[in-house]
Amino acid sequence: MNSGGHDLGLPVDVPSTALFTDHYELTMLQGVLNSGAADRRSVFEVFTRRLPEGRRYGVVAGTGRVLDAVENFRFDSGVLDFLRERGVVDARTLEWLASYRFGGDIWGYPEGEVYFPGSPILRVEGSFAECVLLETVILSILNHDSAIAAAASRMAxxxxxxxxxxxxxxxxxxxxxxxxxxxxxxxxxxxxxxxxxxxxxxxxxxxxxxxxxxxxxxxxxxxxxxxxxxxxxxxxxxxxxxxxxxxxxxxxxxxxxxxxxxxxxxxxxxxxxxxxxxxxxxxxxxxxxxxxxxxxxxxxxxxxxxxxxxxxxxxxxxxxxxxHPTASMVYKLVARARSADPEAPLEPVAKKSLGGKSSLGGRKWAARRADADGFAEAEVVGTGPVPAGLADRLLQVELVKGGDVIAREPLDTVRERHAAARGRLPLSATQLSRGDAVIPTEYL
Amino acid sequence: MNSGGHDLGLPVDVPSTALFTDHYELTMLQGVLNSGAADRRSVFEVFTRRLPEGRRYGVVAGTGRVLDAVENFRFDSGVLDFLRERGVVDARTLEWLASYRFGGDIWGYPEGEVYFPGSPILRVEGSFAECVLLETVILSILNHDSAIAAAASRMAxxxxxxxxxxxxxxxxxxxxxxxxxxxxxxxxxxxxxxxxxxxxxxxxxxxxxxxxxxxxxxxxxxxxxxxxxxxxxxxxxxxxxxxxxxxxxxxxxxxxxxxxxxxxxxxxxxxxxxxxxxxxxxxxxxxxxxxxxxxxxxxxxxxxxxxxxxxxxxxxxxxxxxxHPTASMVYKLVARARSADPEAPLEPVAKKSLGGKSSLGGRKWAARRADADGFAEAEVVGTGPVPAGLADRLLQVELVKGGDVIAREPLDTVRERHAAARGRLPLSATQLSRGDAVIPTEYL
Known part of the structure; x- marks a missing residue:
């Protein structure tokens, strides 16, 4: 039945998803256009440091809506006029925004998949400038939808x-x-x-x-x-x-x-x-x-x-x-080149934290290791080469390639994926009592 | 500054606010069109049975958005086609919906005002059919926005x-x-x-x-x-x-x-x-x-x-x-005529509850009684005549008259009203410690 559904594009309370953006994304853009860092190849990752208290697994939801939002993320003249009138950014930045279209790559856990602390749920790659702008809308969607899906999954x-x-x-x-x-x-x-x-x-x-x-x-x-x-x-x-x-x-x-x-x-x-x-x-x-x-x-x-x-x-x-009305996902720069040269190597970066807000630098892969019976045993996250035994257990799939959405799917497929993923968790995953993540996250 | 703001009408993820409606509102409509109760003059009220645990006052927010939603509540051909294809309601009901436009009256607490358990925050009057349809969207807006405003007010x-x-x-x-x-x-x-x-x-x-x-x-x-x-x-x-x-x-x-x-x-x-x-x-x-x-x-x-x-x-x-991500406001039929005759008297109605879900029948007025220093002393809610001493302390204002919105106002006015209303509460209202409603609700 979900092959249908009326797709109206994305008419919303505002004319473009580009306005679902925090002011500072645009001032940062102005800053990097000025400093020259705008074109540095960058990798941002969405992950959560912990599950909501007592929860044993998370559920990735909203990915399909993220793809729509990225596709519709454009600054039309009404939006640009608003930004100009308010003095949000300078003329050069407005000009850059006028032709904005995300041209990078997005990989991520397929929608409906489960996740754990540290799971690299979404990875956005491209120039710093094109990637940083997407932070707010991506987090809005994933944080809301994943929180609801996780509650729904427990109820189901x-x-x-x-x-x-x-x-x-x-x-x-x-x-x-x-x-x-x-x-x-x-x-x-x-x-x-x-x-x-x-x-x-x-x-x-x-x-x-x-x-x-x-x-x-x-x-x-x-x-x-x-x-x-x-x-x-x-x-x-x-x-x-x-x-x-x-x-x-x-x-x-x-x-x-x-x-x-x-x-x-x-x-x-x-x-x-x-x-x-x-x-x-x-x-x-x-x-x-x-x-x-x-x-x-x-x-x-x-x-x-x-x-x-x-x-x-x-x-x-x-x-x-x-x-738990929101998942606590964040969108962090984990690697970037030191120059705008497309061949410049990516270097891991990370904030040094005062209090628990640290994160792991580097572009990550993730795999779910299974036991002999096929039940999940660990979420394995790494930045180096993928061990041979995990190569066919990788979790991330390509969602956007060179700016083109390549992984749309019917909602029923997503729903079935979730049921299957939940079914492969250890039996204690669906206990309602408070507990820790049902499998550990191991970093390689 | 809030005289400005771009008003785009209400373009949304769906073409009309009429879809922000629970399926059962439409099947009830079909039922009353069939039974003849559709045209009975009716009064619905929005209120909450209790404040969120520990909170001392609530804040009415979203009223301005409700007015937009009511004004845009229309069933265009795309929506009607959807309802027809899905078999939600019959042909006669679809025909009735095609010319739907709310033609009744809405009174309510002005936006930004504070409220207490039992406060008749909004009152919607008209035929049963035209009023029942608005339930879902009115509650969505008020429950969400009031919950956020209440938290904001405590933070402020x-x-x-x-x-x-x-x-x-x-x-x-x-x-x-x-x-x-x-x-x-x-x-x-x-x-x-x-x-x-x-x-x-x-x-x-x-x-x-x-x-x-x-x-x-x-x-x-x-x-x-x-x-x-x-x-x-x-x-x-x-x-x-x-x-x-x-x-x-x-x-x-x-x-x-x-x-x-x-x-x-x-x-x-x-x-x-x-x-x-x-x-x-x-x-x-x-x-x-x-x-x-x-x-x-x-x-x-x-x-x-x-x-x-x-x-x-x-x-x-x-x-x-x-x-407390949602206020627990409900939208209840509190009075209705026994016939479609516009002169037929309104009779109070109410569910008899199994467990705490009862409500008080009858169309209500509300006033906030003040002490000698002008600080609020009690929320007085009644169905009979208004006592002389309270006539100039009535809280509800007319928002929609014969279907026309008559009470739009700038957001800054609303913001100032809230600050003033909070300032007239007893000093313990802004204690952060858990407590009961800062003034009692008295029923006359």
Whole structure:
């Protein structure tokens, strides 16, 4: 289904992704155009120093959106006028920006792959000037989307195959919500309530009614009848506006045993689900499903594993990353040439830190070493030659070559990749209890 | 300065704000068109049952964006085709949507005002059909923007008049970042690093350089010289790439005592700021400022109150709401007529809850009672007549009248309103320690 999805290019609140940029990227550009360092061949890497506290793995998400953003990163006359009026940079820099188009290479972990501390998730190579400008938008996308996908992945594990409905649009920025639906789908969610996510990415959308639908009618009976008349017996009736037991009885009376599902949105879901299941069965509605939707997170989902629940709707905790709304990825210069000569060798560079913010210089490869059964054993990151045993376990793929995006893929492919990658982690990866990264990162 | 800002209407990732809508709003519409309840006069209210844990007040933000979203909420042929292809709703509902334009009234707390549990922050009145559709997008905007503004407001209190730079773009969705800059400005921030926020809302943007700028040059000295050459002596030099003491000495040597500022982005900021101030003073750079920017939140800002710090840059904790990335606002039907007759009386309605999700029926007014010194004493919310003593303390203002937006205002007005409203709260409002709402909500 995700072969479709309407791609409108990238119309946004501003005319170009080039404005999703911190002011200092442009003043740095002015500085290097002035100093001559602009054309030094450079390597930037995206990585995270640690996983969110207690998490055992991360999930790369947003790569597809990064590719769109890089492709659309242009300074048109409206943007240039703005920069000129505000005096952000000088005339020479504006002129340079007017013809900007990223012409370098980007390698990275394929979207949906898992990652660990130090994993070189994305590598951007080109002139310093062309690469430094992309920092902010790349981090915005990866930090947001990966945080949501990681939460989604834990919830999908906890749900153990039961469908998960993403319904958090109302709890986050309206466009973050669209990206969150996409990331949730990558992490293992099944559907979304967000029509924009259906429109933009082809994710299946679902939904039937809220309490207001019951309340606007003269009675719950009228509301149920109206909904079944309009949407058919296969619909999902919301049964907790007044008295659940009474509502379930009435729902089956009106829709018959063909009633698709009932939704419970409050109360002790474990208790209520059992009671509702019993009641539905007694009424002969043995195939009517139960959907639960109240303030769920991965722990609440797991606690309902033994309950007669057929689907979970998750809102707030999904779109806020279940306690970790952002991944802490950074974009660091790790190597650069000492001159603009294209043949000049790359030299590793790194900040010397005052407090934990150090990083490892040099352009890195990464491989995931597996044990005899094929389960991941270590994330191996290196700057030197790749050991023979790891050559076929390399993680980075080429995404952009000479400025051209060469690795677009359907969202379903990404989703399947994530499920497969998670499936090859040690079994303790999906424990919900707090822990360290499930495999160590080894530096060669 | 905020009279400016480029208003592009609302081009977004999808062609209309009408897609920022949960699927069930449309199926409910189909249901009420079928049952006849569509035209029942209805009142929906936005409120929150509680403040985020430990918070003493909330901040209304996003209202201006809500007005844009309502104005742009249209179903064009592309959207209708999508809904038809997906079978979201039937032909009659699609036809109704094709001519949709909100024609009702919206009242609400003016943007920047503070709020408390139960405050009727926004009230949407019209036919059930026209009002129910707006639920998702209104909540998305208010929940996101208010969460950020509340965090910003606490940080602004903690900073006690020192400038605050919003620099969280890289830590959140690229468009959420633009809204976050706007909300931060409302809450009391001074500037932003986000060029898109400057472009869209006219917020002043700032920034000079990152560690990569130092690292791409052959030496820190080369980098500092390049930056001062390009950006002038008034620039801010980042002094913690290698050795801070050495860097500060070199910075003043290169820029002279006219050096604008130095930025410290790691280490024990309290300690380092004192040391750097002493060094700057000894070097004669007594007017060179110190900007600090490492993982700050309101507590870290407060802890630096006695340190020689001239400005704070805040990223992650701002855009993630400092632990509370979403406000828990809901949009509830509180009253409706029993027929489509425009003269039919409104009757209060409310869900009976299983667990804490109950709400108070009826269309509400709200007033903030003040003590003799003019400080807020209670949030008074009622459904009956307004007591004489509160008639001039009413909080809600008319925002949309018969579908027309009548209350646009410059962002600076909103920002000043917030500062004034916060200033009229009891002094304990700005304590950072965890507490309850600083004034009680009384229901009449």
């Amino acid at each position: 594990s906890a749900a153990g195959g039961r469908p998960l409905i993403e319904m958090g649009a109302r709890r986050t920025h309206e466009l973050a919500a669209v990206a969150a639906s996409r990331a949730a789908y990558v992490g293992g969610f099944t559907t979304t309530s967000d029509l924009a996510a259906g429109f933009r990415y082809g994710i299946p959308t679902v939904g039937t009614s809220a309490h207001s639908f019951t309340l606007v009618h003269d009675s719950e009976r009228d509301a149920f009848r109206a909904q079944v008349d309009a949407l058919g017996r296969g619909t999902t009736l919301l049964v907790d506006t007044y008295d659940v037991t009474e509502a379930v009885r009435m729902a089956v009376e009106i829709a018959g045993p063909e009633l698709g599902a009932v939704r419970i949105d409050s109360g002790d879901l474990l208790l209520v689900a059992h009671r509702v299941r019993r009641e539905l069965d007694e009424l002969g509605a043995t195939r009517t499903k139960i959907v639960v939707t109240s303030d769920l997170d991965e722990y609440a989902i797991a606690s309902l594993a033994a309950a007669p629940v057929d689907a979970y709707g998750v809102g707030t905790q999904l779109v806020t990353g279940s306690g | 209190s903690a900073a006690g008049g020192r400038p605050l730079i919003e620099m969280g773009a890289r830590r959140t969705h690229e468009l959420a970042a633009v809204a976050a800059s706007r909300a931060a400005y409302v809450g009391g921030f001074t500037t932003t690093s986000d060029l898109a926020a400057g472009f869209r809302y006219g917020i002043p943007t700032v920034g000079t350089s990152a560690h990569s700028f130092t690292l791409v040059h052959d030496s820190e000295r080369d980098a500092f010289r390049a930056q001062v050459d390009a950006l002038g002596r008034g620039t801010t030099l980042l002094v913690d790439t290698y050795d801070v003491t050495e860097a500060v000495r070199m910075a003043v040597e290169i820029a002279g005592p006219e050096l604008g500022a130095v930025r410290i982005d790691s280490g024990d900021l309290l300690l380092v700021a004192h040391r750097v101030r002493r060094e700057l003073d000894e070097l004669g750079a007594t007017r060179t400022k110190i900007v600090v920017t490492s993982d700050l939140d309101e507590y870290a800002i407060a802890s630096l109150a006695a340190a020689p710090v001239d400005a704070y840059g805040v990223g992650t904790q701002l855009v993630t709401g400092s632990g």
